[in-house]
Amino acid sequence: MKQKSEQYCLGVESTADDFGVGIATFKGDILANASSGYIPEEGGIHPREAARHHAEAADQVLEEALQKADIKPKDLAIIAFAQGPGLGPCLRTGATVARALASYLQIPLVGVNHSIAHIEIGKLATAAKDPVTLYVSGGNTMVTAYDCGRYRVFGETLDIALGNCLDVFAREAGLKHQKGLPLGAALEQLAAKGEKLVPLPYVVKGMDLSLSGLLTAATTALRKGSNRLEDICYSLQENAFSMVTEVTERALAHTEKKEGLLTGGVAANRRLQSMLAEIAEEHDARFSVVPKQFATDNGAMIAWTGVLAYTHGVVTPVEESFVKLRWRVDKVDVSWLK
Amino acid sequence: MAEVTWGTLLKKGAEASLFLADWHGRRVVVKARFPKKYRPVALDERIRSYRTAHEPQLMHDAKLAGVPTPTIFLVDVGNAAITMEFVEGKQIKQLLSSISRAERCELCVRIGELIGKLHGHGVIHGDLTTSNMILNGEGKVFLVDFGLGEKNTELEAKGVDLHLMKRALQSTHYEFAEECFQNVMHGYAAVLGEENARAVLEKIREIERRGRYVAERKEEA
Numbered sequence: 005m006k007q008k009s010e011q012y013c014l015g016v017e018s019t020a021d022d023f024g025v026g027i028a029t030f031k032g033d034i035l036a037n038a039s040s041g042y043i044p045e046e047g048g049i050h051p052r053e054a055a056r057h058h059a060e061a062a063d064q065v066l067e068e069a070l071q072k073a074d075i076k077p078k079d080l081a082i083i084a085f086a087q088g089p090g091l092g093p094c095l096r097t098g099a100t101v102a103r104a105l106a107s108y109l110q111i112p113l114v115g116v117n118h119s120i121a122h123i124e125i126g127k128l129a130t131a132a133k134d135p136v137t138l139y140v141s142g143g144n145t146m147v148t149a150y151d152c153g154r155y156r157v158f159g160e161t162l163d164i165a166l167g168n169c170l171d172v173f174a175r176e177a178g179l180k181h182q183k184g185l186p187l188g189a190a191l192e193q194l195a196a197k198g199e200k201l202v203p204l205p206y207v208v209k210g211m212d213l214s215l216s217g218l219l220t221a222a223t224t225a226l227r228k229g230s231n232r233l234e235d236i237c238y239s240l241q242e243n244a245f246s247m248v249t250e251v252t253e254r255a256l257a258h259t260e261k262k263e264g265l266l267t268g269g270v271a272a273n274r275r276l277q278s279m280l281a282e283i284a285e286e287h288d289a290r291f292s293v294v295p296k297q298f299a300t301d302n303g304a305m306i307a308w309t310g311v312l313a314y315t316h317g318v319v320t321p322v323e324e325s326f327v328k329l330r331w332r333v334d335k336v337d338v339s340w341l342k
Numbered sequence: 343m344a345e346v347t348w349g350t351l352l353k354k355g356a357e358a359s360l361f362l363a364d365w366h367g368r369r370v371v372v373k374a375r376f377p378k379k380y381r382p383v384a385l386d387e388r389i390r391s392y393r394t395a396h397e398p399q400l401m402h403d404a405k406l407a408g409v410p411t412p413t414i415f416l417v418d419v420g421n422a423a424i425t426m427e428f429v430e431g432k433q434i435k436q437l438l439s440s441i442s443r444a445e446r447c448e449l450c451v452r453i454g455e456l457i458g459k460l461h462g463h464g465v466i467h468g469d470l471t472t473s474n475m476i477l478n479g480e481g482k483v484f485l486v487d488f489g490l491g492e493k494n495t496e497l498e499a500k501g502v503d504l505h506l507m508k509r510a511l512q513s514t515h516y517e518f519a520e521e522c523f524q525n526v527m528h529g530y531a532a533v534l535g536e537e538n539a540r541a542v543l544e545k546i547r548e549i550e551r552r553g554r555y556v557a558e559r560k561e562e563a
Binding site: 243257 | 354355356357378379380381382384385388389468469470471473490502506509510512513516549552
């Protein structure tokens with residue numbers, strides 16, 4: 005595991021409700037992936053409360069990661085952190101931790117795009133080389149593929165993210181976020197018991213899609229009370245997943261790439277996995293899903309993407325390490341791919 | 343009604359497959375939307391029959407607006423298949439990077455004019471990409487694939503339509519996406535007037551801010 009000559013990168017993730025610290029070797033071994041999640045008492049993520057949680061959890065999570073990797077802070081070669089996109093207060097907390105570590109240890113700091121980290125960890129874990137990626141989480145919904153120096157966005161949501169759509173509905177239905185059972189997973193369990201398809205909107209515009217109308221319609225159906233909750237959950241999932249699958253299939257056909265990758269928090273959903281596997285087969289593409297421990301936000305993906313960036317010339321001076329709340333995937337020069 | 347044999351597969355797209363066939367001595371395209379196994383049958387049938395029934399109507403409306411579209415010969419909603427004229431030509435997608443800058447600008451202006459004509463008649467294309475535009479041998483630009491379109495006169499719908507055009511240019515023709523889009527908007531303004539074009543551009547900006555398209559606020563330290 006640990007070798008004397010090995011170089012290590014510590015990655016800090018804090019874009020939303022999870023504070024994570026991961027440690028990766030420059031060769032791509034993930035030695036640690038510690039995290040602490042903020043669970044709101046009610047409602048969605050309150051950015052300031054989440055940031056407070058991160059500040060309080062930081063030292064413990066850091067220590068856990070270093071212990072797990074069995075290395076000392078002085079063994080680290082670089083510090084990577086999620087510079088965006090995400091919630092301002094949360095991002096700033098992680099950035100502060102990362103800056104402090106890098107300055108104290110006098111090692112380089114590398115700002116990483118959180119969305120690209122989701123793609124890169126998926127590729128590392130599944131050995132995908134050049135996939136069409138569907139990245140779906142609480143804050144993001146996009147179909148991307150690499151072309152000429154950047155990950156290009158082929159399709160994305162015009163309004164809310166897929167995970168957000170499912171979470172808000174789950175809360176409306178009275179489900180509670182529990183440790184080990186995120187709202188999306190609770191919804192998935194209910195949906196599995198659904199039988200009847202309740203008519204709901206299906207909105208695909210070109211390669212983009214819109215989920216806000218679907219959420220409103222599902223919530224309205226819920227309040228009317230004339231359908232079983234399981235049936236509405238089922239219908240919501242089927243509609244939303246069919247929409248992202250249709251867009252992904254279009255991107256596969258358009259780019260003619262032979263690999264498909266599903267990543268991000270919603271990637272853990274088995275129904276979505278099965279839909280994507282189906283279209284991949286249809287287009288003779290190899291389909292992979294990011295492993296569960298790397299599906300939700302995590303520090304390991306930041307650490308690994310930090311390695312990729314740093315070894316290809318990217319360093320972020322402290323004075324340029326301000327957080328970027330809406331940092332788009334297609335604004336990042338991906339120097340490690342060609 | 344004469345049976346149409348589906349002939350040889352021309353293109354297997356994501357949403358439909360195109361077959362080149364012979365119909366009463368004419369070369370025709372049969373556009374067939376096959377069932378998608380990933381979606382529930384009820385949802386799948388709803389989507390396929392809706393698109394099959396609406397696409398020909400929109401193509402007809404587009405013609406009334408003065409926008410060339412393939413002539414429809416036969417609509418088979420049950421099989422989700424449309425038989426239409428085979429437009430011989432080149433996809434704009436393939437042309438854009440192989441022609442001169444002046445030709446490219448001129449072509450984009452013409453595309454903008456076509457979109458202006460559509461919007462002026464309340465037709466939203468729904469999937470404005472350069473793969474859905476064909477330049478035929480006589481130099482006429484045809485718009486195809488209205489499957490995701492709708493009849494709508496709202497500014498919002500026009501904004502999304504052009505926003506998709508912009509996005510398609512950015513993801514596929516990033517080297518000259520900006521210039522192309524500006525020219526599209528020139529053509530659009532030539533048909534609908536500067537004021538309408540400005541309103542749509544403002545709408546596009548609003549749509550971009552709504553989603554995750556721009557860093558609308560100055561990045562904070």
